[in-house]
Amino acid sequence: MKKASLKDIAESLGVSKALVSLVLNGKGDERGINKQTQEKVRVRAKELNYIPNQYARGLRIGRTNTIGVIVPDISNVFYGKLCKAIEQEAYSKGYNLIISNTYEDVQKEKKLISDLINRNIDGLILASSFDSKNEIDGLREDKFPIVLVDRVFDDFNVDSVSVSNTAGAEKAVEFLYARGVKRPVCFSISPVYISSISERIQGYIGSLKNPNDAKLVQIPHDNIAGGVASALAELKNEDYDGIFCVNNNIAKALLRELSNQGDQLKDVQIISFDDLEIFDIVHPKISAIAQPIDEIGKSAVNLLLNRFEAGDKHKPEGLVLDTVLVER
Amino acid sequence: MKKASLKDIAESLGVSKALVSLVLNGKGDERGINKQTQEKVRVRAKELNYIPNQYARGLRIGRTNTIGVIVPDISNVFYGKLCKAIEQEAYSKGYNLIISNTYEDVQKEKKLISDLINRNIDGLILASSFDSKNEIDGLREDKFPIVLVDRVFDDFNVDSVSVSNTAGAEKAVEFLYARGVKRPVCFSISPVYISSISERIQGYIGSLKNPNDAKLVQIPHDNIAGGVASALAELKNEDYDGIFCVNNNIAKALLRELSNQGDQLKDVQIISFDDLEIFDIVHPKISAIAQPIDEIGKSAVNLLLNRFEAGDKHKPEGLVLDTVLVER
């Protein structure tokens, strides 16, 4: 008992495939097809448990109702939640997702982008690890619908959703000062060309009371634990009393390291970009600059759907959402 | 400049589409096609930036190199990591993933399963929220390739990968006893018909020194925080000194609640099924029964690929992997 096709329905009813297709796609009334005929078709389709072959359909009409999503790492809570938000919005609009991870591997990202486009996705939501927009321009077919999330490029002619990273970092530094911190350090992560990171660093530097006080520690993204440990060791003799972690991975590593060392740093205030559930559990609790993840995901999907409609007709939008200071 | 098709290559070279197709699919030698002709075809394909239309291909050969993955919630770390493991293995074997979440909603799960099958995925990896295998049997077309992960059904004639939940729970209880616990409580989660949960409960009860001591708290999955809080309140007057958390969600909520209350429960030993990074950060550190997530994902993909090859030829396999006690 194989899958029923349009032809099966048509033949069993003595009508044409065309008519069946029209009815099942809701164009029966529009095309003035007899109400009773329509009803018969629908009943039989149900009887035969008809499910349209999406690939035949996609081949024919050139759309597949599938959105590609590429993120650095879905097991990172931030991207996990982002994908969840994207999935919910996409699902409610009738779209499926193909999700892939790059693990910050630029070669893999290149391959994934062309793979997904080959699979005839209708559009792509991308948190890119590229250092330049040119990489994308090269891969992207003419005007293929893309929405960048989280990480964007300057002057890039494409829709995007990001947050006000600079302002968020400023809020973080101001928070530290308000808590009595004299000299805040910034634990940053490589590579710094990622827009979200460089903007946060800018925000940190820009809001320092005394710019000469800037202390920026670069932690390699592929050895966060080690980087944090040696950063702490290095700072031990210096006179700092607050840490701004540029993202949740850094903060997590920092917490672990502190935990391993015992609470030697009790008098150091910590704040992190990205909010994590654990920040509420550890002692002392960690304050955070929270991103509106659900809204990022939802907006990304809707920007993409608008682009499907609009084609080239209107210019790309660069949505920048606000962060929220979560004081603990 | 639109996408190049087989026809474009064929015409520009004065050969047939069939020949081009054969060459590009690596069947050139097998079919004895002139080496030079083959080379010309490959060169031209590259020049024209030819990318095969997967939907035409899928329509024609009935395979799409796409695997569907359905999990309860990808933003749950366990499933996030599982999806990552699945994605890596699938990707290395040339398959793409379509990932969807059910949020434990049985209706959504039903819809997703038929949606995905309609999209002509080649097979499905499923962490089901159904209470019975019948739900799946009803939806699944005849012998459609499925691999169950994490949550399985008894006597269900389908491939599956799970862990030895009962043995894991036993290890947990024994660990508590070894740490001097006299009376361990089990914090469980509803609904209990989920196989992984019920097996862990069994393991807990089965390894109690005195079965009459069994104290099982059911926490509703849609209000974990509240459930944990009232469970703790209820237990406050009882004489218990160890808690076995049946999964990471429970443990996280418990940690948060304890953190909110201050360390009132310092003398209670805690162990959780599933290992989380935070268990290593909080005070006191939490021991855990860790699941071999990467291996679960990898095995699931390979079981599915074997099934593609085998069709009906061999019986379904029920792979049960071991857990690891992580003492802290």
Add this chain to the structure above:
DNA sequence: CTGAAAGCGCTTACAG
């Protein structure tokens, strides 16, 4: 109000 036909881009017997 309905049908016959073309065609989306591919692969695979079949024929020579």
Add this chain to the structure above:
DNA sequence: CTGAAAGCGCTTACAG
């Protein structure tokens, strides 16, 4: 060694 043709299942002008 290579080509012509059929057909996967659908949708959409076109015709009546």
